Amino acid sequence: MTTRTHEPMPGMGEYRANIDDLRFSDEAKARMAARLAQAAQTQDKEHPMSTKPVASTRRKHRLPLAAAAACLAVALGIGGAAYASGALVSVQRFVDHLFGASEAQVEIVDKVGRPVGVSASSNGVTVTADAIIGDKTNVAVIFSITKDDGSAFEGIEPLDNGLYPLGFAEADVDVDLGLNALAAGLANASWGASGSSYFYDADPSDNAIQLVETRSFSSDAEGGISLVGRTMTAHFSKLTHYTEDGAEPILLADGDWKLTFPLTYEDASVQLPAGQDFDLNGIDATIDELVISPIAVRMAYTADTKAEWADAPSGKAPEEDSTLAYTLLSPSITINMTDGTTVAVDTNGGGSIGNNGDVTNCETNVFFDRILNLDEVASVTIGGTTIEL
Amino acid sequence: MRQAAATTARDRADAQAERLVGTYADMILRLSYTYLHSTADAEDICQTVLLRTMTRAPRFSGPEHERAWIIRTTINACKDLLRSAARRTTVSIEAAGEAEAPAMPDGTVADAVARLPRDQREAIHLHYYEGLPITQVARVVGTSEAAVAKRLSRARQTLRHTLGGES
Numbered sequence: 001m002t003t004r005t006h007e008p009m010p011g012m013g014e015y016r017a018n019i020d021d022l023r024f025s026d027e028a029k030a031r032m033a034a035r036l037a038q039a040a041q042t043q044d045k046e047h048p049m050s051t052k053p054v055a056s057t058r059r060k061h062r063l064p065l066a067a068a069a070a071c072l073a074v075a076l077g078i079g080g081a082a083y084a085s086g087a088l089v090s091v092q093r094f095v096d097h098l099f100g101a102s103e104a105q106v107e108i109v110d111k112v113g114r115p116v117g118v119s120a121s122s123n124g125v126t127v128t129a130d131a132i133i134g135d136k137t138n139v140a141v142i143f144s145i146t147k148d149d150g151s152a153f154e155g156i157e158p159l160d161n162g163l164y165p166l167g168f169a170e171a172d173v174d175v176d177l178g179l180n181a182l183a184a185g186l187a188n189a190s191w192g193a194s195g196s197s198y199f200y201d202a203d204p205s206d207n208a209i210q211l212v213e214t215r216s217f218s219s220d221a222e223g224g225i226s227l228v229g230r231t232m233t234a235h236f237s238k239l240t241h242y243t244e245d246g247a248e249p250i251l252l253a254d255g256d257w258k259l260t261f262p263l264t265y266e267d268a269s270v271q272l273p274a275g276q277d278f279d280l281n282g283i284d285a286t287i288d289e290l291v292i293s294p295i296a297v298r299m300a301y302t303a304d305t306k307a308e309w310a311d312a313p314s315g316k317a318p319e320e321d322s323t324l325a326y327t328l329l330s331p332s333i334t335i336n337m338t339d340g341t342t343v344a345v346d347t348n349g350g351g352s353i354g355n356n357g358d359v360t361n362c363e364t365n366v367f368f369d370r371i372l373n374l375d376e377v378a379s380v381t382i383g384g385t386t387i388e389l
Numbered sequence: 390m391r392q393a394a395a396t397t398a399r400d401r402a403d404a405q406a407e408r409l410v411g412t413y414a415d416m417i418l419r420l421s422y423t424y425l426h427s428t429a430d431a432e433d434i435c436q437t438v439l440l441r442t443m444t445r446a447p448r449f450s451g452p453e454h455e456r457a458w459i460i461r462t463t464i465n466a467c468k469d470l471l472r473s474a475a476r477r478t479t480v481s482i483e484a485a486g487e488a489e490a491p492a493m494p495d496g497t498v499a500d501a502v503a504r505l506p507r508d509q510r511e512a513i514h515l516h517y518y519e520g521l522p523i524t525q526v527a528r529v530v531g532t533s534e535a536a537v538a539k540r541l542s543r544a545r546q547t548l549r550h551t552l553g554g555e556s
Binding site for chain 1: 399402403405406407409410411414415418419422428431432435436439440441442443444458461462465468491492493494495496497498499501502508513514517518524527528531532533534541544545548549552
């Protein structure tokens, strides 16, 4: 199915005429074709599987020496955080994918993101953890999956939303929170994790496909938990192509991959004052903890209601339970920027709910749909209550 | 035999390069202008994209598949260039004067589109100028159909406001 808007673009006729006039001269096209044929032949002979941008003489002049030196420093890992050896997707490209492209956030990206470049190979397929982006309790990781012979995975097409119907038969992505060592302090505490996972193609010009995993961790332990400096372990097996509903899944790669790497980004989170009352979709509630970072918001709160769950068999929660959970875990959150604009946070009904006598303890973590510069955030409005930063 | 084979390979490369440049160079130029607000780097981007097409592209299932692949690769090349520009700490004095780049478009509507946020420019150009359905725009830019529809709606609203009664 394809979607096409029928609403005309204002000024379309003039725009088409303007853009139609933008074209290369015949001389430029002839020059490009000759250089392209030469470069393609050279590359085929020297580097059959590598990419090498065509070096035009104009490009050599245009790149300043200082910029060239900066690129070298980044490539060597000196004071930069853009790439790591073996990584296919840079931190910045991962940020662009998750939060939309913006070249104005380099300083923030350098804090919240880190290249990883850790790989595991099995049966001719390599899985590489390329980059991580995170804060105190939320982390997103991008993995690239490649066939070692340089060929592409054949026969897989994206769905209408651009994602690929792939999965690992076993996939376990977790962070060692050191809870065993802290067992005494956490004896009466609970903790948990939630997240998402999907496959897409970050660069159609290479043979890799990408897997994005997000995880949000919560705990009611005193002082909470922090992912920063902890070790993440990812364990995958049997890369599988799930075709049409009911059809037999196709095994793409029968391997077993285990990767371990540290979460070395900086936590740029800011904790806001707590204790305020707010309206939780018609229920009185009180903020217990509110933390925002450039990439996400974490909120713990107490709802003045006793969550009554239906007595249903496991895995068959009735609709009323889903509605109650959504009500409790979808607080209205708006970020108010210093320039007067606002950013509505799309709470998605995810998080944890704990019965506590006549009240209910809730916690939710939500990734923003853009990177926020916290220097430009004035306040946060939760269910009609505004908290200054 | 070896000489004959080499000649044939070179002829094939020449023919493919001519076909790709003839078919896609102007499309890549226009798309890169939409991203970069400049035509100064368009020739380099065109070379990079078409070289990847000649040496690294998958087997295309048809002309539309090839075109969609080249659009995506162009977008990625533009983003790479923007990122490298954002990380530069110095500006080359030479950069301003040397380009023999194609003339920039001149017109009220082109100016208005150029002032839109990048994701909206991208959606407007791909949907209205290149004629891609929303589904395909979403696929090549790596977002949802709903997000593309929203970008188009916001862009139209801004253009209506900017251009007044023109439509």
